[in-house]
Amino acid sequence: MTNSAQTGQAAAGVREFKMPDVGEGLTEAEILKWYVQPGDTVTDGQVVCEVETAKAAVELPIPFNGLVHELRFDEGTTVDVGTPIITVDTGGPATGTGGGDASAAQPAMETGPAAAAEAAGEAQAAGEAAQAAAGEEAEPEGRQPVLVGYGVGASSTKRRPRKPAAGAAAETAAPAPAAERAAAPAPAPASASNGRVAAAPVAPGGPRPLAKPPVRKLAKDLGVDLSTVTPTGPDGIVTRDDVHAAAAPAPAPAPSPVAAAAAAEPLAEAAPEPAAPGARETRVPVKGVRKATAQAMVGSAFTAPHVTEFVTVDVTRTMKLIGQLKQDPDLAGVRVNPLLFVAKAFLLAIRRNPDVNASWDEEHQEIVRKHYVNLGIAAATPRGLIVPNIKDAQDKTLPELASALGELVGTAREGKTSPAAMSGGTVTITNVGVFGVDTGTPILNPGESAILAFGRIREQPWVHKGKVKPRHVTTLALSFDHRLVDGELGSKVLADTAAVLERPKRLMTWS
Structure with missing residues (x-):
């Protein structure tokens, strides 16, 4: 494999596929894995490699057919957006994926595994426009124009309308009489x-x-x-x-950087590479999710004035209820755990104190109050810490919230969390208890107003009904942006969350 990205024009019949912007505004991506090798046959839409950006790992499909000619970069190489990463011998004239430079060929794309196919779609649309301009009239019988990767839709035979001549266009554009204009419907x-x-x-x-x-x-x-x-x-x-x-x-919502200071579930961590015998130091490049996390945390810590408050709460009743619900046949297949109840309690506290669910608009000097809750759950993955969120979590029932949490964690474990799933969060929960940690002082996810740290649940002596008894106890910590959340509001949110966990029947009486 050679790094010949600066070789200029490809050989005749060889097309270049350039690194797309798969994250809306990103400037680089790391090649994690190649799925093809030189000499392999590829088809339009076939995934040829997996890349990692600061937001997610994404599979890239090739937008044309042919034989792989060259892989321009090795796995583990970070490549600038717009740089050719693979060439394919298509048997046609030499060209790039979209023609022209990288910015013209690859505008800011949607995120997701099919991102690279959009360039092919643009090229197809351009080709059809060129054919229409050349005067092509008839479409093959039983076919209609479609997008790359979506097959051909059946339709009745019809002719493609010609573009109107200049005179005809002017005639068509002539204003209608006043009476006709009054009767005509408003244009779309x-x-x-x-x-x-x-x-x-x-x-x-x-x-x-x-x-x-x-x-x-x-x-x-x-x-x-x-x-x-x-x-x-x-x-x-x-x-x-x-x-x-x-x-x-x-x-x-604009894509936000990954953030928070702990994990939601005990996900498998990537094993560090063993140090060389006798080595006294190991240097690890800072890139991808780790780089984005570092930048986001520095920006958050030095932009938003953080305040953290703590409360220790007896959750014995909640733990008993969890045990009962696990045996409920109506909840068969639904994962019922303490994190689910912490999330539900936090959402109820936000409903009772809606001003906490907001963001600070520095440019316009405004507080933006959100009437929806996109609940972020910090999760440790082999690629680093990510914070996907549950959209409109405030409207979900307990079973729906449980299913959403299970799906979120499962997707994170597989490394398939999309950038869209990490965008638009309003508040976050970070579960440090799964690591045996009592509490912490979490840093806000940039653009959010609050983050709740959920510590471990353990039995300890507790005064209950005038007697010292062993009870299940946990500590909650709430960090909030003191520009828009004052001490009273933050204290109410934390106290309400704790009150629901202490007496879970409040889920019904406070709803």
Whole structure:
């Protein structure tokens, strides 16, 4: 494998695939693993490698067919976005993935495993536009234009409309009489990003909406049904802006750095490489998630004034309830554990004290109060610490919250947490108790107002009903941004969380 990224033009018939921006604004990614070798045959949409960014590990599919000609970088190499990483002999003219430079070929893409396929989709759309300009009229019978990786949809034979001539365009654009204008319906709104007129949304049960793979993933992450989205892209394609608009009123959250100071579950940690015999030091490059965590923690610690408060609480009743619910046949297959009840208690405390669920807008000097709770759960993974969050956690029942926590932890264990799952968090829980730690002073996830540390639960002597008895006790610690959360508000949130865990029946009486 050679590092020939600066060799310039590829040989005739060889196409270059460049490192895409799989995380919206990232500048580099590390190649974790190659799934192909020189001489292998690849097909459009086949995953050729896995890369790690500061946000997530992502698999990259190749957007064309051919034979692998060269792997430009070894595994473990950090490569700048826009740099060719693999070349494929396609038997056609030499070209890059999207033509032109990296910025033109690969605009800011959606995150997720299918990110690289978007460049192929852009190239396909450009090719169709060129064919239309050349006067191509007929589409093959039984076919219609589709996106890369989504096959061909059947349709009736039809001709592609010609682009109107200049004279015809002017004639079409001539203003209608006043009476006709008054009777005509108002035009559909134009997309804020491209100015195109929006088409009507696809009716449920109709043809599948056209959207590129990253846009489909974005819609899935945001819980948006594509059939209800009004497309504004060319040929009725749903764009990212369309999905974000459909997800309103909650604004599309910007990807935030990973953060927090502990782990939610005892996930498998990556074993450190053994030191060489006689070595007195080992140097480990700071990159990927670890680099993002370090930058986020420094930024948070020196931007938001942290205050941490503590409370020790008797959770014996909650532990008894957990034991009972584990035997409940209606909750078969649902993981019921202390973290679930801490999360539910924290959400109830936020409902009773909603001002804590906010963020500080430094640019506009405003406090932004959130009417939804995206509950982050700090999780230790082999790649480092990540904080995925449960969207709209405030609306979930206890079984729904349990399922969401199980899915979140399982995805983190597999290393498949997407950047979208780590974006838009409002508050976080970090479970240091699974490591035998009583408590801590957690650092805020940047952009959030509060983080709750949940310590270990252990039996200890406790005064209960006037007598010293062994009781299950834990310590909670709440760190909050003192710019927008004062001591009274922070104390109420922490006290309410503890009160629910002490007497879990308050989950019903306070709801």
